[in-house]
Amino acid sequence: MDFSLTEEQELFKQSVIEFATKEIRPGAAERDEEARFDRDLWDKAAEFGLMGLPYPEEYGGSGASVMDTTLAGEAMGYGGCDAGFSLSWGAHVVIGGVPIWQLGTEEQKKKYLPKIASGEWISGLGLTEPEAGSDAAGILTTAEKKDGYYVLNGTKTFITNGPLGSVFVVLAKTDKEKGSAGITGFIVEKDFPGFSVGKEIHKMGNRSSPTSELVFDNCEVPAENLLGEENKGFMQVALATLEWERSVMLGPAIGGMEIQLEECINYAKQRHQFGRPIAKFQAVQFMLADMKMWLETARFVLYKVAWNKDQGIMDPLMASLSKLYITEVCCKAARNAVQIHGGYGYTKEYDVERSIRDAQLGVLGGGTSEIQRWIIGRLLVGGQSGL
Ligand SMILES: Cc1cc2nc3c(=O)[nH]c(=O)nc-3n(C[C@H](O)[C@H](O)[C@H](O)COP(=O)(O)OP(=O)(O)OC[C@H]3O[C@@H](n4cnc5c(N)ncnc54)[C@H](O)[C@@H]3O)c2cc1C
Structure with a gap:
């Protein structure tokens, strides 16, 4: 090792x-x-x-x-x-x-x-729908094969890069009766007839990343744009992609926690109360110690998942554990960061205000913390992973 x-x-x-x-x-x-x-x-x-x-x-x-x-x-x-x-x-x-x-x-x-x-x-991924978030197998968008095309009908929501994207991987039902075993992946270009960008979604954090609905109104997707195998999209596209999302996409959270900790240490050293730097107070040191513990443990978990992927090891339990742990400690670290900055942390003067809004997305997007706990729990007792 x-x-x-x-x-x-x-x-x-x-x-x-x-x-x-x-x-x-x-x-x-x-x-x-x-x-x-x-x-x-x-x-x-x-x-x-x-x-x-x-x-x-x-x-x-x-x-x-x-x-x-x-x-x-x-x-x-x-x-x-x-x-x-x-x-x-x-x-x-x-x-x-x-x-x-x-x-x-x-x-x-x-x-x-x-x-x-x-x-x-x-590019981006279109999985979530207004009526199907955590329950991704419940998507309602349909894809019907007709004369060399699949005709897609439905709406996706919360799609990152939605307003900007030229190409999306989209999940749709090719067999409505079969639940997750009736879902297929497609590559959809923005210029395909029947595709449009729906309403833009205004968010509390991650605001420099545009999010919107994608609308498919008899959208004609050439049959050669089917991705993977028909009716295997849930496992091949959604599950496999979410495993990547739950690993590589968490890298920025670790870097963000590290710079945040450095900035908190600097702030605690220069901010004086009761005649000395607040860094001298044990309560402040404890908050910094927790942030350091979360950062280093989160990094280990992330590197393990990245290493797994490089070895070709599919490990949904570790991927969910990484997603759950990193995003949860990221929220806790952001809260500590605001606390260390006192009232100033609650203002636009310091980045920590932004980080608390940004961090909250982690525990929601790509499968909520509850869903990660559910997956981990199910796998621990010998069940299937699911999303
Ligand atoms: C900014 C942003 C960007 C996103 N980007 C994308 C994207 O690019 N592509 C994409 O496809 N999706 C994207 N999403 C969607 C995201 O993955 C979903 O929001 C997420 O999966 C949760 O679905 P939901 O919002 O419908 O919540 P719901 O599923 O309605 O959940 C609401 C609450 O109920 C809880 N809950 C639901 N089911 C259970 C259960 N079985 N047990 C316990 N608790 C449960 C949840 O944990 C949550 O607390 C994005 C979301 C946001 C906010």
């Missing part, structure tokens, strides 16, 4: 931190305030090489390992301090692009991955 990063990994991580500190961090608070996605910033990140990290070089990617992709996310969270930007990046690279890379035909990979890897086309 070796807990250290290689020299190349350290250098790579450092280079992403430098990029994110220089390019992403300035303006992060303003983008949050204005709920503004910055396309120029996206293009710069793409030019730097962040949009195609895990895909093979033949499809325009960098062929980076899962661990290195995770490290890039961590570095982006640390240097960039823009959870919304990291969310859009994750939705694009991980839940939008990875299913195409993992399940796509040669033609699909050649057609879509280079555009995703270059950042030219933004």
Whole structure:
């Protein structure tokens, strides 16, 4: 067992931190305030090489390992301090692009991955619906095969990158009678007839990442855009993708917790009360100690899941555990950070106010904490994973 990063990994991580500190961090608070996605910033990140990290070089990617992709996310969270930007990046690279890379035909990979890897086309995943969130097998969007097309009807909601995306991986029912065994994945382009972006969703956090509904009104998807096998989408697309989401996409949360802790230590050292720095008070030190404990344990869990994926080990229990633990401690750390900053932490003057709003998404999106506990519990007593 070796807990250290290689020299190349350290250098790579450092280079992403430098990029994110220089390019992403300035303006992060303003983008949050204005709920503004910055396309120029996206293009710069793409030019730097962040949009195609895990895909093979033949499809325009960098062929980076899962661990290195995770490290890039961590570095982006640390240097960039823009959870919304990291969310859009994750939705694009991980839940939008990875299913195409993992399940796509040669033609699909050649057609879509280079555009995703270059950042030219933004991607995302359309699973959740107004009436089906945690109960993802209950989706109502249908896909009916007709003359070389699948005709999709239904509405997806809460779709990250919805208003920006050029291509989405979408889950729909090809057999309404069969529940999860009747769900199929499709690759849907924004210009397909019958596709439109529905209402934009205004959020409390991650505000620089746009979210919207996607509407399919007799949307014609060519039969060759079926992703994976018909009626196997729940396992092949949804489950496999969520396992990626529950690992790589948590990198930015770790980086965010680390920079937050550093800023809390600095603040506690310079803020004086009762004639001395508040860092001298044991109660403040205890809050910092808890934050450090959460950070380091969360990092171990994340690296274990990334390592698992690099070994080709499917481990839904570890993936759910990682999602549950990291997002829960991220919320707790953000609360401590505000507390350490006192009243100032409750103002727009410091980033900690933003981090408490951003952190809350973690325990909701990609399967809530309750659902993760349910999955872990079921697996512990010998049941099936599910979503
Ligand atoms: C900002 C944002 C971005 C998102 N991005 C995407 C995206 O890109 N693509 C996508 O497909 N989806 C996306 N989602 C959707 C997200 O995955 C869902 O919001 C999430 O799965 C929860 O579904 P829900 O909101 O319908 O809540 P519900 O399922 O209605 O849950 C409400 C509450 O009931 C609890 N609950 C439900 N069922 C159970 C149960 N069996 N046992 C115990 N408690 C239960 C939940 O834990 C929760 O507390 C996004 C959501 C947000 C907020």
